[in-house]
Amino acid sequence: MKNLFRAAAAAAVTALALTACGGGNSTDPSNVSPAGEIKPREISWLLSRPADGAVINIMKKLADDYAKEHPGFELNLITTPDRPSYIQKLETLAAANKLPELFDTDATPFAQQLAKQGKMVDAEKLLKTLDMYDDYRPAALDYQRFDDGSLYMIPFQFELEFIWYNKALLEKAGVGVPKSLDDIPAMCTALRQAGITPIAIDGQDQWPLERYVAYQPFREAGPDFIQKLKKGEAKFSDPAGQKTAIWMAELGKAKCFQDGFSAQGYSDAQNHFTSGQAAMYNIGTWELPSLATDKLNPAVRNDIDFFTLPTTEGSVTAANEFVSPSGIGMAVNARTYDPLVSDFLKFALEKYPAEYAATGALSPTTDVETAVPANATPLYQKALDQAKDLGEKQAMPWDTQLDPTTNGRLQQELVLLVQGEITPQQFTDTMDKTIAQNAPKFFK
Amino acid sequence: MITQAAAPPTATAAVTPPQPGRKRRRPDLFRTLSRVLIMLIVIVQVYPLAWLFVTSLRSEHDFATGDPFALPGSLTWDNYARAFETGDLGRNILNSLTVTMGANVLIVLLGMMAAYAIQVLGFRFSRLVRGLFLVGIIVPVQIALVPLFIDYSAVNLLDTYQSMIIPLAGFSLPMSVYLFSSFYEYIPNETYEAASLDGAGPYRIFGLITLPLSLNTVVTVVLVNSIFIWNDFIFANTFILSEELKTIPLGLQNYIGAMGKVDWTATFAAVCVTITPLLLVFLVLNKAMIQGLESGATKG
């Protein structure tokens, strides 16, 4: 509020300056069990999850149950499913110091700044106090951690990302499942020759293509690469960076993605795959209901399978280490944290995993068994089983790691690189320059 | 639905061209050509809407797998059911109505007042004030986003109806002032002088003479501005958070699900539902609006 006050006051020739700004009296973020009486009131959760999805439905129900014991309590869920719009809202609300009691965020540099300013409750301490910390999958918590290992967000999901493929189409083109990431360009060429779209991708939402750029460095240099890259300590001109730039250009040259992918949305990409036109499709377990149940187009149902992220020669990460996100996490606002919020979280977090697993999804905790739906194909269980055998490292999506300006530029330049509008060299120069310009402001 | 209803008359108009009665040089080729051209442009203007409506009646599966531009095999209202289930269309429409009406009241009332002060009352700096208003016609609305966001958060106006109404009204005000004052130019001075001789002051003259005479211009101002305000995306997208306050353009974005998954057919159904109110008003008041636009523009 101080900054706003200054902005307004300084700019102001007006009465705006008179606005009383009651300063942010931040409570101690490490105090996870505030003393005092529980006074029921309405609290808000600003989230970015599908309006009719499992998380929201369950939390609504749990809030209703809680309100029965605590009349006057209400959980106001404000969702903005469209992620870019959401991030914008979150950042601007934070700037205005108007964050609600609970809010969703990835472990972004921006969130880290908020944590440093003491605006978020220490989630590790919170979960330990609730005696739930050990129930969570380590991978689910690691996904939420900042670089320094601190934990400020609580996960509500656990997903695994696979490359789904159509066996019949691969057979038709005479290719097998790729053994190495480096096999993929040649595989695409063969598929194209057989008149098949190699990979269906949602280009409009940008993050799917950004996954691909993360794969080679993760295999070549491990999860540290992006941690260094985002701070300007590693560069795209380094071997791992060059490898991914050149590989992305090769994917483009081999026409791996459907024509005009950059303007194609999520549903188009999925339809392209499920209608049997595209051979591969990179998506996470959140799509199990569409890909591994009888909802899937019968014409391709028996041909669909998946493989996990291929390794490369000399890969420093193992085959059971890939992208396993626990979704956007929930942060607790330190300023509004009081006995009520604390008590409600205790109530809800304890009951949530069982309810969530019952919907057929993977819980971020290990203490419950996921219920496989009645209409599932055998693939459903196979996908869930992968969660039992995960390595220690995981590939972080880059969009949660880079500063927003660099991220935006990377997304733009990637499309150009894959479409062949720029060379890997131009890509490298632009990106290294962008990181050098923007990273210092965020990671000083 | 509108497009369907509207289609038959145009079709017949094309098939049976009226016989030219008057004698003119080279009439036929030019006329046929211009008629064909007009029809073509009409199709370009109307076809997308017709497609939108037809698509909203297709089944999800049909849309995903079939040729999206062919006529659907069967029609279904399921998408409408889903559209109402997923979104809160009624509330979105109500919010858009509230914002549109709120902004329009301000635009009309304040526009008339400013025009009255500038054109009828007159004062020393009236040219300067007129010039100031011109700035608002020229500058794009986006420049106000950052400052307004900061100001709103300072005075607790974020996420309220006012946060949308104020800039929408503010940026439409200049056009309204302009339209009203060019209309007031045409009210003869004698009218005012006569009233003044009867002892009427500026307030009574405004209420008894200027206001009633302005009604036609009011319709124009309201309709033209409503088009922009009803469809405003940028202010709503920047200042509104709560589900309860979302207007139609934001509501439509609700059909974007997890990770960007869109239920297209339900979205199109929702689009059809949400354009209906404005379309109805527009069709009913169409004549008044066209007349107002035409006269307003030609006088200026």
Place this chain on the structure above:
Amino acid sequence: MLPNRSRTSVLVFLLPPLLLYGAAVLFPILQSLFLSFFSWNGISDMEFVGLDNYVRMFFADDIFWRAFLNALIYLAICLVLQLGGALVVASLLTSLRRGRELIKTLYLLPAVISTVAIAFLFVRIYSLEPVGLLNQLFQWVGLGALERPWLSDVNTVLAAVSAPEGWRFTGLYMLIIYAALLAVPKELEEAAVLDGASRWTLFTRIRFPYIRPVWITTTIMATTYGLRGFDIPYLMTNGGPGQSSELLTTYMYKTAFTSTDFGYASTISVFIVIECLVAVGLILFLLKRKADS
């Protein structure tokens, strides 16, 4: 001027509109100017940086210049579609004797649809896979070679996002010009026809000079609306691929609300304001001078 008015009465009528207008339009412009000298990300302290933002904008930001150029092309396409289209249709309409009202209404229809819906719609129209309307049309008329993903091709995307904006408001401008054309005195036209003037001379010598004042107003309206174009490119391509459809307005918006670089975004805003004032000044200068000569 009204004889017995008082200073109070002027203030009573003038203050409320000025207050709203000042708060919503004038004050934000001043604030932008002020913020443009600072570096501020919303949660850090504001830091005075003098002209740094302006130096960065003019000399060190390739996206800015790209966006500026794109905005001009976008404007040009919108103007051609809106004004050119409006003039052609309005002229044709005057030669029509029946169905004018109906056609006027149909033309105005696209203006009532929200841009979000229009963006959804045109994404489907331009699509290549599944094949969209536009590409299908090309197939049907045997121009299959022209088929392309319009929104992914860096050479076509800017035109593709400009067209819907032009399309939706053609009707509005057509109405205005049509009304002006109707007001051209019939005697003038008939006299010219008797003198053996062709349709073209009739148009350039009689009709167009007569509607010039309206034409200027319409041009200014279309230009300012063109310069504030935002929704459709933002929703359809978000400026991509690369920066091929980035406009100054979308770039400013992203700088402010995605990069949370409020100071720099305000610098771009200041530039946009100046750009618009210059554009309108130019139009007035050029069109008025022509009229005088």
